[in-house]
Amino acid sequence: SRYASIENCREEIFDAENLMRREGIRWLNSTTKSIEEISATIMSDLGLDKRKAWSALIALWTGKGLGAYEARTGKQLWKNEDWGQGEGTTTTLTQGNGLLIGSAQWRALYGNDAKTGKKLWEASDNGLRNRGSSVAMHGSLLYLISNQSFFILEAATGKVIVRKPLPYNVDVTSTPLLTDKEIIFGSAEKGLIALDNETLEEKWVCPVGAGLVYTSPYIRKGAATIETSPVLAGKTVYVTASDGAVYGINKDDGKIIWKYATGAPIFGSVAVSGNALIAADFGGNVYTFCTR
Numbered sequence: 001s002r003y004a005s006i007e008n009c010r011e012e013i014f015d016a017e018n019l020m021r022r023e024g025i026r027w028l029n030s031t032t033k034s035i036e037e038i039s040a041t042i043m044s045d046l047g048l049d050k051r052k053a054w055s056a057l058i059a060l061w062t063g064k065g066l067g068a069y070e071a072r073t074g075k076q077l078w079k080n081e082d083w084g085q086g087e088g089t090t091t092t093l094t095q096g097n098g099l100l101i102g103s104a105q106w107r108a109l110y111g112n113d114a115k116t117g118k119k120l121w122e123a124s125d126n127g128l129r130n131r132g133s134s135v136a137m138h139g140s141l142l143y144l145i146s147n148q149s150f151f152i153l154e155a156a157t158g159k160v161i162v163r164k165p166l167p168y169n170v171d172v173t174s175t176p177l178l179t180d181k182e183i184i185f186g187s188a189e190k191g192l193i194a195l196d197n198e199t200l201e202e203k204w205v206c207p208v209g210a211g212l213v214y215t216s217p218y219i220r221k222g223a224a225t226i227e228t229s230p231v232l233a234g235k236t237v238y239v240t241a242s243d244g245a246v247y248g249i250n251k252d253d254g255k256i257i258w259k260y261a262t263g264a265p266i267f268g269s270v271a272v273s274g275n276a277l278i279a280a281d282f283g284g285n286v287y288t289f290c291t292r
Helices: 006-023 035-046
Strands: 056-058 067-070 076-079 094-096 099-104 108-113 119-123 136-138 141-146 149-154 160-165 182-186 192-196 202-206 231-233 236-240 245-250 256-261 271-273 276-280 286-290
Touching (some): 094 136, 231 271
Antiparallel strands (some): 056 067, 067 076, 094 099, 099 108, 108 119, 136 141, 149 160, 192 202, 231 236, 236 245, 245 256, 276 286
16 A cells, blocks of 8 residues: 555655654664664663663642652652642643643643652643643643643743634644644634644644534534544544544645544544554444555
């Protein structure tokens, strides 16, 4: 298939390497290395002690229930005491650069020291207290949507670097996808949105069907809601929607190139593994799609 061709694989590797170089992400070419060599290189480059490398696990939840535990024994390493959970949250934790990013709905986005659990900053202005979506961390920056805006924050301080007001509601749980040219995310009423990742101007909008269940606040009948996070495979963006469909969308122009209707709303993002795409709907059905 075209998906598995040498030319396509080389193109995807080239794009991925360029993206990581641009974002300052360290990476390792494992083509000629055994699993033992890969492990030894990572441990050496990061200065990890193999006896302690996987000893800690960042636990679940938010607010005063947030903590870190030793994976082997369950021993508590630290517990958050600096901020409360409020009405809870639909977001998941984001970890990187020694930081743990969490949130509480109607309160704020919080940055904690991943090693000690100490709160380093909180951000709640300009609609950031509407904590529906998880953040995407790329290098030293955080990318997220909230209320009716797209944000870029400095990860270390929580300082808002960019706030771009949007003409539609994005109070959904969709985490932005960063590609080589786009920033792509779901919305409450307009389907899938793509911004140009340099100018932040709207590049395209891909409408989807009306939601079978209304989940985003203050939306009306007919709202084309996407609560899930888009996933990129090659040049295709895969996303599920509240209308019960799985979509394959051209990342360059936002045109739908493939669609499968399940008949039940979907609130979980797709998973891609090799040439397989896996999705699950609200009715408890699991679907696997494969390219030939």
